[in-house]
Amino acid sequence: MMHIxxxxxxxxxxxxxxxxxxxxxxxxxxxMANALGGKIAGEYFGLHHPxxxxxxxxxxxxxxxxxxxxxxHTSSHIMAQAIQHLYPKAKFAIxxxxxxxxxxxxxxxxxxxxDSFAAIEAEMKKIVxxxxxxxxxxxxxxxALELVKDQPYKVEMINDLPEEEKLTFYRQGDYTDFxxxxxxxSTGPVKAFKLTAVTxxxxxxxxxxxxxxxxxxxxxPNEEMLTAHFEMLEEAKRRDHRKLGxxxxxxxxxxxxxxxxxxxxxxxVLRNQLENFWREEHxxxxxxxxxxxxxxxxELWENSGHWDHYRxxxxxxxIDNENFAVKPMNCPGGMLVFKRRPTSYKDxxxxxxxxxxxxxxxxxxxxxxxxxxxxxTQDDAHLFMAEEHVQKEILDLIELEKKFYKLFGFEFxxxxxxxxxxxxxxxxxxxMATSMLQKALEASGLPYKINPGDGAFYGPKIDFHLxxxxxxxxxxxxxxxxxxxxxxxELEYTGADGEKHRPxxxxxxxxxxxxxFIGILTEHFAGAFPLWLCPVQAMVIPISDAHxxxxxxxxxxxxxxxxxxxxxxxxxxxxxxxxxxQLKKIPYMLVVGDKEAEAGTVxxxxxxxxxxxxxxxxxxxxxxEKEIADKDLF
RNA sequence: GCUGUUAUAGCUCAGCAGGCAGAGCACUUCCUUGGUAAGGAAGAGGUCAGCAGUUCGAAUCUGCUUAACAGCUCCA
Numbered sequence: 001m002m003h004i005x006x007x008x009x010x011x012x013x014x015x016x017x018x019x020x021x022x023x024x025x026x027x028x029x030x031x032m033a034n035a036l037g038g039k040i041a042g043e044y045f046g047l048h049h050p051x052x053x054x055x056x057x058x059x060x061x062x063x064x065x066x067x068x069x070x071x072x073h074t075s076s077h078i079m080a081q082a083i084q085h086l087y088p089k090a091k092f093a094i095x096x097x098x099x100x101x102x103x104x105x106x107x108x109x110x111x112x113x114x115d116s117f118a119a120i121e122a123e124m125k126k127i128v129x130x131x132x133x134x135x136x137x138x139x140x141x142x143x144a145l146e147l148v149k150d151q152p153y154k155v156e157m158i159n160d161l162p163e164e165e166k167l168t169f170y171r172q173g174d175y176t177d178f179x180x181x182x183x184x185x186s187t188g189p190v191k192a193f194k195l196t197a198v199t200x201x202x203x204x205x206x207x208x209x210x211x212x213x214x215x216x217x218x219x220x221p222n223e224e225m226l227t228a229h230f231e232m233l234e235e236a237k238r239r240d241h242r243k244l245g246x247x248x249x250x251x252x253x254x255x256x257x258x259x260x261x262x263x264x265x266x267x268x269v270l271r272n273q274l275e276n277f278w279r280e281e282h283x284x285x286x287x288x289x290x291x292x293x294x295x296x297x298x299e300l301w302e303n304s305g306h307w308d309h310y311r312x313x314x315x316x317x318x319i320d321n322e323n324f325a326v327k328p329m330n331c332p333g334g335m336l337v338f339k340r341r342p343t344s345y346k347d348x349x350x351x352x353x354x355x356x357x358x359x360x361x362x363x364x365x366x367x368x369x370x371x372x373x374x375x376x377t378q379d380d381a382h383l384f385m386a387e388e389h390v391q392k393e394i395l396d397l398i399e400l401e402k403k404f405y406k407l408f409g410f411e412f413x414x415x416x417x418x419x420x421x422x423x424x425x426x427x428x429x430x431x432m433a434t435s436m437l438q439k440a441l442e443a444s445g446l447p448y449k450i451n452p453g454d455g456a457f458y459g460p461k462i463d464f465h466l467x468x469x470x471x472x473x474x475x476x477x478x479x480x481x482x483x484x485x486x487x488x489x490e491l492e493y494t495g496a497d498g499e500k501h502r503p504x505x506x507x508x509x510x511x512x513x514x515x516x517f518i519g520i521l522t523e524h525f526a527g528a529f530p531l532w533l534c535p536v537q538a539m540v541i542p543i544s545d546a547h548x549x550x551x552x553x554x555x556x557x558x559x560x561x562x563x564x565x566x567x568x569x570x571x572x573x574x575x576x577x578x579x580x581x582q583l584k585k586i587p588y589m590l591v592v593g594d595k596e597a598e599a600g601t602v603x604x605x606x607x608x609x610x611x612x613x614x615x616x617x618x619x620x621x622x623x624x625e626k627e628i629a630d631k632d633l634f
Numbered sequence: 635g636c637u638g639u640u641a642u643a644g645c646u647c648a649g650c651a652g653g654c655a656g657a658g659c660a661c662u663u664c665c666u667u668g669g670u671a672a673g674g675a676a677g678a679g680g681u682c683a684g685c686a687g688u689u690c691g692a693a694u695c696u697g698c699u700u701a702a703c704a705g706c707u708c709c710a
Contacts, residue, residue: 103705113638199705200637207707211637214705242702246645255683255701313709358710363635364701366708378710454709463710475710512710544667571666572673579671593669605670612670 004051007058014051021047021185024059031059034221036067036189037182046070046182048136062221072097074134074184075193075219080104081175082123083215092177093153093203093212099471100229101218105201107153112213117195120215124193131188132173136181139167144178153203154178192226193219239469241522242369248527248584250535251370251518259367259374261515266535269564270521271514273533275355277631278379278511285400287351287381292333294357298323303488304332305424309457313360330356331482331507334382335489338503343493348503349385349393355514356380370519371474377514383506384491390504394440394462394479397508401464401477402446404510407631408521408530413465413473414446417454424458424484433481434460456507458484464512469523476512476520481505528585528607532628539581540567540602543574543593550597554590554617561621563628582607590620 002018005011006027014023020038024031024047037046039058044066051057060067076095079102083090087108095104106112139147141158144167148154158167158178170179172187184190194217201214220226237243245251250267253260263271279289295317301307306314306328315326327333334352343350359375366372383393405412416438419430437460441448448462455461464477482505485491492500511517521529531537538558542551551567558565568577574591581589590602595614602620604612615623 111638197704198638201706202636205707207636211706213637216705253702258701360709363708365635365637365706367702372709376710478710509710516710541670543669546667573666573668574670575668576672577670582671589670591670595669603670609670 002051003054005056016052017050019048019050020045020057023051023057028059031061034061035059036061036184037070039066044070044182047185049182069097070182070184071190072102072219073182074187075190075217076102076104077170077172077175077177077183078124078127078187078190079120079195079215079217080177081127081172082120084175085123086119091151091153101196101216103214103216105203105212105214107210107212112198112215114198121193121195128187128190131186133186134183135171136183137169137171139169141167147176148178189221190219191221192223193217194226236469239523239526241519244522244527245370250522253369258364259362261370261373269535270518270529270533274511274514274517281400282353285396287353289353290334290337291354292330292337292356294327294359295324296327296333298325300332301325304485305458305488306332309422309424313362315359315361326359328358328360330354330358330378330380331382331485335485335491338384338491339489345386345493345495348493349383349389351381351383353381370515371468373515376516379509379511379514381508383508384503386501387504390436391440391443393506394437395444397479397506398440398444398446401510405464408524410466410524414441414448415451415463415465416441416448417451417461417463419460420453420455420457422457423455429483430460433483437462437479437481456480458482466520468520474516474520476517477510478508478512480507482507530631531587531624532631534587535564536566536584536586537564537624538588538590539586540565540590540592541574541577541581542567542569543591547592547594547597551592554592554602557617558621561625563621563624578605588624
């Protein structure tokens, strides 16, 4: 016998080997109608799973992340079965659950497109209606290879597994898949589903391999949830920074410059506010500011290692028959600034910030609004220090990053990226640099995960990732520890001992790229920026032409106080002016008519309708100034 | 770069299956002078992304190029 305790506190003894479904029926019968699987010691399983020892068990439903994964994984098998029925020659690769939905990678001659979906969905509907049970079984390697002999990708996967690995299969009717699971007990619960896209994806994620067809889908236990999901996607589309950038006249990208964004007057206000704030915070944190050229001689890039490791992404040019390159990173210029004169240990740490415009030749298919462009401004800084400074400097940096993200209300995920394949330096240097970053991360208490092989070619890094409106994450902040550049550029400082020493260098960004950050910011606030960032902070709305002069007076008073104000003198009804200001997401509308003109007041309407009332002009200015100074998030 | 989809007015889109290019919003002018999300009328605006081809005739069919979107790869 074994002892099972449930999350609801109930417990009982069971025969060893009783499965999760049987246990659940005894201990939590009321949950079993919606049960999809179970979780034991952090691992999740299907209801099939036999339990063999004492355990604490949680029953999983669609509400749980793991429950969704089980549901979607089975949905992917249902789709694969339908595709097998319609395209018997299809070769199947992998078909997992993802953060929202599932996909299956398939290799076949027929090319699928969105018009193919209706037939596949109809076939899936039959499979769901038949409520086919899923059966789990294990095979020896030779039996397994015999079973999948017509499926080359499955053969390759089996051959790549270690000899002793248990090979499990799931069978549902006429479809059998080599698969670790877990899965639902049958196909019936997948009541509502939709195929969403078909795209190309390289086998095993390697661009050198064959490209397979990846069919994406999403599924839910009922139609209402499916509808709600697509409504949520519609809402996300309304927040898309590319759309809002055009609508709010902030920025855009034209055919004339793919990946090279334009900023319009409204966008420049936003951008300058961010840069002003950045400068202020960095002054307080002991930074200097520099600016280095965007075109520099080829030899510099050879020296820095960019020529060997980054050449494909660099734009080249010639000046007077000599070779130059447009900078893809700011560091080499920063090195020259450090080297311009001898440095004493007393000067360290030196923190040199640069809002540096870099150009990188990104692949055309990778471009994405402001999030992925070919020229962008990094809020870069290079910190030069002795080894004893390193821990404190990294910790201070982590605090500075947190301060920035907290101000905007961003959630962020932290990763520690380690040595990539194509990189410079010795193993010893990399280990040392990585452990210094990791030590600081541990001390900071921030949760993080390791991202193996994703470091820069010159050193490991701590990355800060922010989410866009669809939940896609983008790297923004980064803290990189570099032991290569100081060596390559022979940087040194004179120590207290009179000897020359090599400084350690940190590269870092907070916004990452101002462009990307503005993209994230736009989606995060759905274009309704906090007051201090708004291109237009207040719109004066005269009710009729008779109030034009008073409106002008209000406009001028606010302008004198440094508030970004406009007035709408168009020959339109007040309602129309309010509507337009509201659509432009202007935070405050100051309506003025006879009453206000007489009393010297304004009638304040807030875009979020949370604040308002009739105020003296002076009181209105004071309130706006306070909110601007507080950088209040409402 | 790769796979799939797409490209019609500043924006959002219609134009069924080849036969004289359309709507709403925005813009200009006129009328209207109004109290918290759209007052009315008229006007102007397009080499249907570009280049070839098929056809008596192409926005519509075919090919190539360019750009965008989704994903892969890559990255801030």
